Structures are given as C-alpha cells and as structure tokens.
Amino acid sequence: MPSSARVTELRVHGVGGTTPDALLGTTAHQQIWGDRIAGFYAADTDQRGRRVEAYCWGGMTSRSSTRVLWVLLFPFMLANLAGWTCSARTRADRWAFAAHRACGRLAAFGITLNLLLLATLAAIDIWAFQFGRNPDQSSRWRRIANAPLGALDPGPRTVAGAALVAVLLLTLWLLSRQALHRYEEVAPADPDPERFRGSAAARPDSVADPRFFNGAETVHRLGLLHLAGGLAWLACVLSWLAAGPIWLPLEITAAVLLCGTLLLLATETAGSRLILPLVVAAALLVCVAAGFAWQSHPVADADGNIRYMRGIAIETFWLIVVLVMARLPVLATIALLRRAGIRRGAPAATVRRDGPRWSAAPLIVAVLGMVSVNAAGLGTLVGIASSLDLPERAVFDTLRWQIPWLVLAPAALTVVFLLVELIRYAAAGGRRNTAPILAEYAGRTDATPAPEPPWDAWRCNALPVDGICDGELRRRMRWARSVARSRRLAGFAPDIRYLLAGLVLVGTVVIAGIQNSIAGGTPWSPAFAVTLAGLIPVAGVALLRWGWGQPDARRWLGVLWDVGTFWPRSFHPFAPPCYAERAVPDLQRRIRWLNDNGDRVVVVAHSQGSVLAALALAQQPAGQPALATFGSPLRKLYGWAFPAYIHDGVLARLQEWRNFSYPTDYIGGPVGRDDVDVPLPDPESSWYTAGEPMPPLRRHTGYWSDEAMWTQIDRLAQPTSPQPTCPQPTSPQPAELTPTREPH
Template sequence: MSESRITELRVHGVGGAAPDALLGTTAHRQIWGDRIAGFYAADAEQRGRRVEAYCWGGMTSRSSTRVLWVLLFPFMLANLAGWTCSARTRADRWAFAAHRACGRLAALGITINLLLIAALGAIDIWAFQFGGRSEEGPIGRLQPGPRVVVGAAVVAAVLLVLWLLSRQARQRYEEVTPVDPDREGYPGSAAGLPDGVADPQFFNGADTVRRLGLLHVGAGLAWLALVLALVSDGAFGRALAVAAGVLLGFSIVVLALEAAGDWAVRPLVVVASLLVCASAMHAWQSDPGADLHVGNMRTAAIGTFWLIVVLVMGRLPVLVAISLLRLAGIRRGAAGAKIPRTNRRWPAAPLTVAALGVLSINIAGLGSLVTIAKSLDLPRDAVLPGLRNQLPWLILAPIAVVFVFLLVELIRYGRAANKQATRTVRAEFAGRNAAAPAPPPPGAAWRCNALPVDGICAGERDRRMQWVRSIARGRKLAGFAPDIRYLLAGLMPIVAAVLVLIPLEVKGKTLPPLKFADDLAVTVAGLIPVAGVALLRWGWGRRDARRWLGVLWDVGTFWPRSFHPFAPPCYAERAVPDLQRRIRWLNDSGHRVVLVSHSQGSVLATLALVQQPAGAPTLVTFGCPLTKLYGWAFPAYVHRELLDRVREWRNFSYASDYIGGPVGRTEVDVSLPDPASAFYVAGEPMPGLRRHTGYWSDEAMWREIDRLTAEPRPAPVPA
C-alpha cells in the first residue's frame, strides 16, 4: 500500500487510453467509477508518489454502439455552431440573447431537414412510387392513401428513435449531478450562464436537453401533420394544414424562448401527436393523386426548404438589425465591456458551422435518396427534380473545394522548409549541442550529430538537411489547425448557390446540367451511403478504429447540448464532476493532488479546477489545446480571464504540436525542445519529432514535474 501523501492523478487525451498504458503498469486496481469511466490506482509508488488514472474513453469510443454516432454528425455541428459565439457578441446582452435563440432555431432547421429527407424517401419514393408499381409485399397491396400513412409512420419512427437515444444519453451523462447540487438552478441553458464555464452549474444540462428534446419532437410532429394534411388535400385537409402550421409556428416561438417551461412543452407534444393522428386518419381515406409523385409533395418540400433557410440563416437579419440600432445610438451594446482578444478571428463562425451542418445532411441525404431510387429500379425523376438537379453542386462542388484547400495547404507545407526556416533550426540545435555536456565513455564514441556540419560528404549532408527540413515543416504544420476556417468559408458559396438555384429550378429557369457532371454526381452520390455503411462496419468490429472515430467525438461533444438535443451526448457533463469529486475526496483524506493531463484531458482538468473552490490541486498540462484551438473557436467561453483563475499551473508544449500549445501566461508556459537535441546514437534513426503524443516519454518534462511536486505549496489567497 502506498504511503505517500502526494497523489498524481493522470487524465488521458483524445481517443482514450487503457489503465495499463496510462499508469505504466499492469499492477493496478479500480477504486472509483464504473466500466464507462473510472479511476484506477497503481499498486506501487512511482517517482516517490501515489499514481492514479482517470480513464474516460468509454464515454466516447470503447463501446461498439458509439460508431453509430457518425449518423448524428450534422446535429453535432448544429450544437457546436451555438458555442462558436464571438466574445463581442457575448458582451452585448441583446446580441447574445439573439445569438442563442438563433442557434436553437438553426438546430431545429437541421432536424426538420432530416425529417424532410426521410419523408421524401419513405413517403414519396418507397411508399407511393415503389408501392404503386409493385403488387407484391404488404405495401404493394395497399391503396395510395394507406401507403402514404405507412411512409409517414417511418418518418415518425425516425423522430421517435432520435428522442429515445437522446433520452437514454441524458440519463447516462447529463443526469449526473454537479458537485454543488444544492445551488439554485439556472432557468436557461448553460450557454447563457453569466459566469460561463466557471459556473459550477455549467455541466448540468439535464433539464435543457429534456426540454429541447420535447420541443424538437413537438415541432417535428407538427411538421409531419402539415405534410400529411397537404398530401391529403380536401377541405378538412386544408383545415388540418392550417392547424398544423399554427402549431409549428408556436413551437418555433417557444423554442426561441430559452427558459420555456414544461407548461408549454408537454402540451405542445400532446397536441402535435393528436394532430398527426387526425391528419393520418384523413390521409388514409384520401386519394393523394396519380402522378409520379405524391400530390402536393413538391409544394411541401419547397415550403419546408424555405423554412429551413429561414431558421438557419435568420441570424443574419436579426444581428444586423441589432448592430444598426447600436450604430444609431438607440442602444449602447458592448461599447463599455471588456472584451477578450483572440489571435485568429473567425467572422460568422456560428453561421458557417450551421450551414456546414445543413450541407452535410443534404449531401448524405440526397445521396441516400438517389441510391434508394436506383435500388428500387425507379426512373430518374423519382427524386424531386428541384432537388435532384442540385446533385452536381451538393456532391462535386464540395469535393473540389476540399481538393483546392488540401492542395494549398500542401504547397504551404512544402515551402515551409525555406532557407530562413532551416537556418533558424540549424542555429537553435547547434547552440543546444554546444551546451550539452559530453557523455561518459563509451558514449562519446557512439554519439552522432544530425546537423549538416562541415567536412561531410554530399550524400550525408543531404540526409542531414532533410532532417532539418522535417523540423521546419513540422513546426509549420503545427499552425495549420485553425486554417480549417478557410475550408468552411469556401463551402459557404456552395450553400448560397443551392439557395439560389432551387427557387429558380421551381420556376423552370435553370439550364440542364452537363451530362458528364450529372452522371458523375449520381455515381458519387450512390457511393456515399456505401461508404457510410463501410465506415460503420469498420468501426463496429474494431476497437482501434473506434478510437480514431472517437477523436471526433472527444472534440465535438465536449460542449453541453444547449442547442441541439439529438447531438451525441456531452461527456464533460459526467467527466468534470467525476474529477471534482475525486479531487475533493483526496483533499479531505490529506493528500496533495497533482493533476497531470494531456490534450483533451487538459481541457477537462482545467475547467474542473476553474469551478473548484479553495484547495485546488497543482495542475500540469501538456498538448493543451485551450488557447490554440478552444480560445480561437470558442472565444466567448475560453479566454485569458478564465484561465487566470487557475493558480498553480505548468503547461508544457512543443513547437511541433499541431493541437496543443502555450496558454499565454509566462509563469505557466514551459517550452520543451523537440527533438531534445541533434545528437543520436550511431546505427539508430535520427531524433524524431515528438509532436502531440511524445510528452509521456519526455524525461525532461517529468523532471520538471518532480521539482514542482517537491516545492512547498504557496499560502492560499483569502477569498
């Protein structure tokens, strides 16, 4: 049993890590938590202190079912879009409230977008068109009206499954109570808390997810009732359509109100359910038409399309109006507020990310519709022409943008090893080599220099120069991550083009696309569902594959589901309270805690301490993306003022780390050389870059941690 009163608590980063790897030994036991996320303690001390590990990878990548979260990718983007608020917008009370409302409405637009695709596939293509041509099977024996109702039942089932998944995830993650459960609850979402991430209730989003989930179900059912009423037509059908439209509008208004209570949410779902049943009964007895498509389905699809446009793009006129009021002197706005600065600005980030969610769901959805129609041997016009003719824009144009972006980044990477950069690298490592003491015999005889020095042959010089260039390129590559904003901005014209072309298509004013482009787009669209199934199969059967996919969820599902309830669950809702409770237990047991965290784990650890009262442990982070990525993408919530709340902190970073970096505090940041020197042992490879994953084996960092734990703690600052 360990006797040390210093406990080193390790937290892994993206992709997860087994306790054996995190603790560096197989001799350990689980002391807290469960199979999804738990704490493990090594049986023997290491470097003179107890060692524990918090393994939270089971929340994102360990289970086979996590791979199904790929299907929720557009919803994840919709939720992230709300968190990419600028610091200036947050400082303006009106603009910030409008931003949150628009974020929730955009998330609803993406949900309705999915339901529209499901309706086109289930009601129009499968139930009406295929069922009308085939006399075999249960669907072929039904009349057109009942077939439409059966297709609508499939759409309702999709919505119900999404709600059930959200409810199950909420019970597993969001229902975990925070460390201070007796604190008076905040009526709104975590996104609107006055103290932001520092508020102890920030990761307490159960009520928000439950309320938003019911609102999305109510709005989705109201929309489905509207579609059924339009399809069934007739006087009673028109009355049902008006009622469904009013109910849908009411649900949109309630959703815009952040703190809408159960008094409005639950009755909305009940009324929407009754209205769907009434519309289904009327559609069962109706004749939806004898044309290729269900009667009025084109009208319903185009109307829904414009509703989605208004919900997703509505933030533009709202925020412009608020800005004009501020310029006109009617309101002051954020003029007197202290606004944190960011090194890399990303204008229109919420709109860009939300538009990317719409683009992704329509690319995958339209590809699925084309595949379904081809598999059922239906004609080319089985998919509504107003949507079908957008395939080249939705499929080929994004591929071209991605290709151009990667080409530009590749050119920048190649040009990074210019003379100035290589000269800087050579001077740096030459100075480091000169300061390094000579090793004792026989080490000196085996030590080689990777730098291109005088007196070597041309071939050896080229090999050593290649090593220098690799370091220069590695450092350049480390700054490429925020360039993703250029790729996303490049996709925005595609969204705008589709918004223009679809209404023109409705009026019959567009020229037919080039046959080559159209055929290629159809082929690629057919491959998208196949690739999706292959991806799911790959991740389902292989744990290492799920770890790669889990990297996406580690980053994209960190934030609470304050905007889209059907997004993958927020693991921080459980991980942060887990860390806080364990730290408090160790403090109460008389242990000094040193919290050692890597990559995404450093985000969890830092924000856990930001909310922690007096007695917080010493924090050690490495590969920390708080400033480099989070401060850039989410400046309203992660900024210097927040990070200044952590007192005892050391943050280690490499210049070649493409994810982590300094946090901007001189007394905190420690830059580690990468590689440590240009010397290497003869016969072994030249020193390689550690980049983002080499911290755990860096002895220089661990010596600094040893020194830090040996220092006496500073006296606490009075509250």
C-alpha cells in the same frame, strides 16, 4: 497539509481511448471507482515516489466499435456546435448574445426539419406512393419492402409512410433521453440549483459555473420542442396531401402549433409549462390528420410523384433556409442599431481577443450542418429509388440537381485546400525557415556537455557541418527541414475556416440553383455523383470503425469527434451525447475525496484530458490541486474556436499550474501565461547515437516519455510549506463515492 502527506498523481488521457495499462505504464493495477465506460484505476506500486491513479474516459467516445454509429448524427452535432462558436464580442453584448442563442436553437430545429423532409420524400412519396402503386417483387428485397403495403389503397399507404417518419422522430427523441441518462450518471454538485434556470450556454460564469455540465433540463426541454415541432409539421404534410373538405382547418391548426414551437424555441425558459400540452396537441393533430388522409385518395402529378409533394418540399426547404440563416439579418440589425447609437453594446476595450478571428463561425458551421444532411440524405433518397427500380424522375429534378454541387464541389474545394496547405508545408522547408533551426540547435549543442568515454565515440550531430560528404549533408538537411516544416504545420489548424467558408459558398450556390431549376433550368445529375452521395453515411461509419482500430487514425478522428461532443447539447437535443457531463463531475468528486482523506493531488493531463481537468478545477477554485498539462488545446483550438467560453478570465481561475508544449505540436500549445507556460524543445537536441535514427520529433504524443518534463512535474508534486492538516471525514462515505476494489 503536512509535508509528509501522501502525494497522489491523477493522470487523464487525451483522445483515442487510452487503456489503463498504457496510461499507468504497468499491468499491475486495479479499478477503484467507476464502470467499464469511465473509471479510475490505481497502480499497485508507487511511481517516482508517489501513488498513481488514472482516469480512463475513452469508453464514452471511442472504445466501443458500436459507438461509431453516432456519426449518423453528425449534422446535429454541427448544429449544436454552431451555437458554441460564439464570439467574445457577441457574448459581451446582452441583446446580441440572446439573439445568437435564439437563432442557434432555431437553426438546429431547421436541420431536424431538413432530415424529416428527406425522410418524408423517401417514405411517403417514393416507397408508399410510387413503389406501392406498382410494386416490383422481382427480388427478395423488393418483396420485403412491399410486405407492409400489401394491396392498400393510396390513402392508407400515405399514412403508412407517415408512420415511418413519426417512428424516426420518436427514435431520435428516445435516443436523446437514453443518452442523457447514461452520460449524466454523475451530476454536478450545486448548493443552489434554482439560482439559474437557463441553458449552459447562457450561464453568467460560462464554463466556470459548477452547473455548466448539467444539461438534463435543457435537453429535456429542447427534445420535447423538436418532437412537437416535427409532429406539427407532419400533420401539415398529411393534411396538405389529403386535400379535402377539412384540410384547411387542419393545415391552419398545424401551422399555429408549428409557430408556437418556434416561438418557444426562441426563448430560453419562458413558456416551459406549455411544452407538454404542445406535444400532446401535436400528437393528437397528427392522428386526426392521419385519419383524414386514410380516407382520402391521393393521385399522381405529371411526373408520377404524389400530388402536392413538390410544393411541400419547396415550401419546407425555404423554411429551413430561413431558420438556418436567421442569425444573419437579426445580428446585422442589432449591429446597425449599435452603430447608429440607438443602443449601446459592449465597449471594445472590455473584449479581449487574441489569435485569428472567426466571426462568421456560427453561420458557417450551421450551414455546413445543413449541407451535410442534404449531401448524405439526397444521395440516400436516390439510392432508395434505384433499389426499388423506380425511374429517375421518381426524385424531383429540383432535388436531384443539388447532388453534384453537394458532393463534387465540396470534394473539389477540399482537394484545392489540401494542395494549398501541402504547398505551404513544402515551402516551410526553405532556407529562411531552416536557418533559425540550425542556429538554435548549434547553440544548444555547444552548451551540451559531452558524454564520458567510451560513449563519446558513438555520439553524432544531426546538424550539417563542413567536411562531410554530399549524401550525409543532404540527410542532415532533410532533418533540419523536417523540424522547420513541423513547426509551421503546428500553426495550420485555424486555416480550416477558409475551407468551411468555401463549403458555405457552395450551399449558397445550391440555393440559387434550386431557384433556377424551379424556373425551368436544366438539372445536371451525373450518376457517379449520386452514387457517391448515397455512400456518404456508410463511408462515415466505416471510416470511424476503421479509425478506432488504428492508433494514428484514431488520434486524428478523435480530435474532431471529441471536440464536437465536448459541449453540452444546449442547441440541438439530438446531437451525440456530451461526455464532459460525466467526465468533469467524475474528476471533481475523485479529487475532493482524495483531498478529504489527506492526499496532496497533482493532476497530470494530456491533450483533450487537459481541457476536462482544467475546467473541473476552474469550477472549484478553492483548494485546487496542482495541475500539469501538456499538448493542451485550451488556447490553440478552444480559445480560437470558442472564444466566448474559453478565455483568460476562465484560465485565470487555475492556480498552481504548469503547461508544457512543443513548438511542433499540431494540437496543443501555450496558454498565454508566463507563470504557467513551459516551452520544451523538440527535438530535445541534435545529438544522436551512431547507427540509430536521427533525433525524432515528439510532436503531440511524445510528452509521456520526456524526462525533462517529468522532472519539472516531480518538483510541482512536492508538498509545499506545511499547512494545517485536512480534517478526516467522520461520517460514512457516500454510496456513490465508495471505491470498488475490482481487478481490471
């Protein structure tokens, strides 16, 4: 490429859905590629001597207020995320890694089954049987709730409730398919698509595989298996509730189908041809069981619930516990076999792991998903019973007993955790931490040349010096303490593992409490805890809806949400869609098109955008453009939480790269390469202008206005030594790559 080649700077924003105006720094721009969800925008005039484009992908995560409804699938997101929090040691061990993936998919189905169990209790027992038996039509809402039931007998009412559960399952399946088509509009290019047919989590090259972000086949397979398993379980429920002459054959057949589903879930690709027949068989069995239940006459037990529902709830709940906890005995057995010398694992020397360890992450995150679905679901269950004016015993005491533990105990743990972190934050402003700050900025102040008159008279130093009044001394010391505390705060992120471990402990106590309640213990369920649990789904949606309208709140909420939805749905098909399945191929195609047309490209990416840009380039190491990242969570967050996928081997594929970071950045940080990392001071210096605020902290969002960083990016963007000119494309541009010249 000749030195006179045009330079194009491609900017990629982080979380929060930055607008093209803000990202380009001008309103004079045009959309040249993409759509309203994600697209490329080009400024009409050059900036800093180069053409500037922006890739705005916020429409896939936070720009639309209706997209906050994805928060209702939060437990499924955790179930999917649990599979990706694999340790580097587990991935290096072939047996352990295969078992980890199998257990991750089984745990994900367990959480789906948990939701179906709660929906069955609400639809069949509370609404169809108890409310339909003696409907209270004193309010408009109760008349509406009774309208589908009318004067039906108990059998038809049971089938009506089961139909609602089936509709819920079908809705989740259809929603996953709709999201799959929408978010995979741009598929990754692969010259050999048949080389590997496993899920993205099992690809040998990890995130560097060009087909990593193409999860269509995996989502399709897992979605059908969850559909088949859910229908088979529903057939079990109907046949058990309608106990009669043929209930046992129906029960056994449904159990066989459910076991077959679990077996196929545990395998990566084996038996794929059996999945569709399994779905058809499960659907037919549900219809047969529904016809049998229609002719039956279920009766109430001593508490007024539909007979046999208590046994169904208990047996299903223990099945869920087994599925979610299966990884514990399975991986422990593999580890014991390795320690006993019966089998060989990965040598410890070949597994490099920097930073804090979190070996129990897959189990903790999976159990947290189960806890979250029960905390919200049980509260909703009790709320439905109350709205229908049913007595307290309408919901089993065994389940009501869980609500205080699932709501109050996690809330108490969170408060304690925040108090401890607040104490650590306050202690970080002590003399031992401020002394190095004062020494650092004193040395930097001495090396800073004084401005020319008359501006030198307005220059002030934020450092405490002798001879100033007590009030000014305290003000300057507050500034030094704020810098010290911000630097310590930047390292607090891994502490979240302690809070999550505590929440898992709560889940263990809940399981023990269920057994105590079944054995005759006294349940405890204060009304305010029940009400609070019922408000969790509504509060979650309201929180995200409010957060999208508040830049600061959107940044914090966006970090958690964008990390959770970054990974492909290789473990739970009903999780919120993976935006990277479109964003990464988008970037790759645009960069390739610019290179083919003779441009020298420099990708400038912030925060979560740096993860998208880095992986887009790592998958195509040949002919990479220059890359500048800042506020990048690649190692600080992703390398810690997902060490099996984001590690030195992947980052080593990136070539011409500079990574900028502040010591006060609570999200981004260094990537551990001396030739790449460029630390920047924050604040830049202790000098400030009289009458203005003291030097502010840039933290995570101040990079865009840091002239020192942009000066280095300017040098990075300059063409290197002359190289052969890239050939211009001779054939017409493909239809999907044709830029659209539509004004924004």
